[in-house]
Amino acid sequence: MKTWACAKTPLWPVRYKPIPGELLSSWIVRLAHGHGMSVMPFCNLALRPAARVLTVDIDRHGPESLLTSLAFHTGTHLEVVRQATLRAYERILYPQFHMGGSLRWVISINLPRNSRFGPGLQFCPYCLKSDPIPYFRLCWRVALQTFCERHQCLLLDRCPSCGACLFIQRVDANWCHAEIDGICHCHNCDYDLRLAEAPV
Numbered sequence: 001m002k003t004w005a006c007a008k009t010p011l012w013p014v015r016y017k018p019i020p021g022e023l024l025s026s027w028i029v030r031l032a033h034g035h036g037m038s039v040m041p042f043c044n045l046a047l048r049p050a051a052r053v054l055t056v057d058i059d060r061h062g063p064e065s066l067l068t069s070l071a072f073h074t075g076t077h078l079e080v081v082r083q084a085t086l087r088a089y090e091r092i093l094y095p096q097f098h099m100g101g102s103l104r105w106v107i108s109i110n111l112p113r114n115s116r117f118g119p120g121l122q123f124c125p126y127c128l129k130s131d132p133i134p135y136f137r138l139c140w141r142v143a144l145q146t147f148c149e150r151h152q153c154l155l156l157d158r159c160p161s162c163g164a165c166l167f168i169q170r171v172d173a174n175w176c177h178a179e180i181d182g183i184c185h186c187h188n189c190d191y192d193l194r195l196a197e198a199p200v
Contacts, residue, residue: 006145012046015074019135023121024059024071024084025168026136026183031074032180036196046073057109058169059141060086061099088138105143109167120165122155125196134184134194136168153198161195164188 014034023060032042042183047069058066062085071078083090086106090097092105102108107119127148139145146155158165170187184193 010072010076012073015076017074017076018080018084019133021137021139022084022135023048023138023141023168025043026063026071027045027084029168029171029183031070043187047152059109060106077151081153084138086141088139089142092112094175106143107137107143109141120157121168122146122157123166124151124153124155124192125194125198126151126153128184129194134181136183141171148198151198156193156196156198157190159186159193161191162186162189166193 002142012035013033014031016030016034017028018024027046028043032039035042035046041180047066050105067081067085068078070076071081086103087097089103089106093106097103107122110120121136123136124140127137127150128134136162140155147153148155156166164186167187168183171183171185181192185191186193
């Protein structure tokens with residue numbers, strides 16, 4: 001198996017911090033791209049044994065070992081990493097965080113084989129376009145949050161070009177974009193999500 005020399009070093013060469021309000025999955029994609037890797041090889045080489053992150057909703061099911069590893073290798077306080085997960089809404093949207101079943105007011109994202117079934121990750125194309133560093137927000141996982149207050153538009157949850165649900169773990173399945181652009185493209189058809197028009 002291939003190895004990544006930096007995987008066991010205390011601090012990785014690229015140590016992006018989570019942007020306040022950023023989803024854990026978005027941060028992992030940015031870290032992978034910052035190291036010049038797509039998400040799957042990065043997770044397999046740098047985050048194993050927590051590399052199952054591509055098959056589960058890591059914003060909800062991210063194991064403590066993954067959060068600890070990310071905190072350690074990026075020099076980020078562990079509580080800051082935890083706040084990038086859906087645990088941040090405990091006692092706000094639901095009484096107690098739990099891994100199984102549904103969480104009240106949180107959009108469940110399953111990773112189906114067919115990318116057109118189930119809800120996808122919501123996003124505002126105008127936020128992605130105006131961000132100096134594009135990222136996906138934690139609040140976009142909240143079922144009550146269907147509207148972008150900043151841009152006065154509805155949030156989208158699928159690619160307007162091909163209809164595929166948005167799953168950030170797959171965003172670079174056919175990665176051929178610069179580090180800052182990769183997170184903004186549909187994994188299925190490569191459409192630039194920043195070009196989408198959201199209804200007002």
